[in-house]
Amino acid sequence: MIQPNMVLKPGERASIDLPWRGSPSANYEWLKEIYGTRTRPTFDREAKRFLVARPHAQHVLDALVDEYDRVLVVQYGHAATTCVEQCWNARP
Numbered sequence: 001m002i003q004p005n006m007v008l009k010p011g012e013r014a015s016i017d018l019p020w021r022g023s024p025s026a027n028y029e030w031l032k033e034i035y036g037t038r039t040r041p042t043f044d045r046e047a048k049r050f051l052v053a054r055p056h057a058q059h060v061l062d063a064l065v066d067e068y069d070r071v072l073v074v075q076y077g078h079a080a081t082t083c084v085e086q087c088w089n090a091r092p
Contacts (some may be wrong), residue, residue: 001058002019002020003019003068003070003071003072004016004017004018004019004064004068004071004072005071005072005073006007006057006060006061006064006072006073006074007049007073007074007075007076008054008057008073008074008075008076009076009079010076012035012054012061013019013034013051013054014051014052014053014056014057015044015047015049015050016031016049016050016052016060016064017050017092018030018050019068021029027050028041028050029042029085031050032051033054034059034060035056035059036044038055039052039053054085054088056059057082061073
């Protein structure tokens with residue numbers, strides 16, 4: 001089975017690649033079921049990925065983990081963000 005993945009970039013909608021569900025509209029309907037009727041996931045035809053609002057990303061991620069057990073998440077930080085010495089020396 002293909003693993004779903006989510007890409008999170010600052011200032012952009014969450015980009016989600018979902019495995020095929022058997023029909024062209026099945027993934028869209030699944031996202032609408034997860035989000036509710038007031039949300040509008042879109043499909044980027046060029047990238048072949050779904051785009052969802054960032055505030056909904058965690059909710060979708062939780063649903064993906066429930067269904068697929070594993071999800072690849074790629075999260076980008078701001079280019080101006082730097083790590084400081086307190087971060088390097090922190091103990092978990």
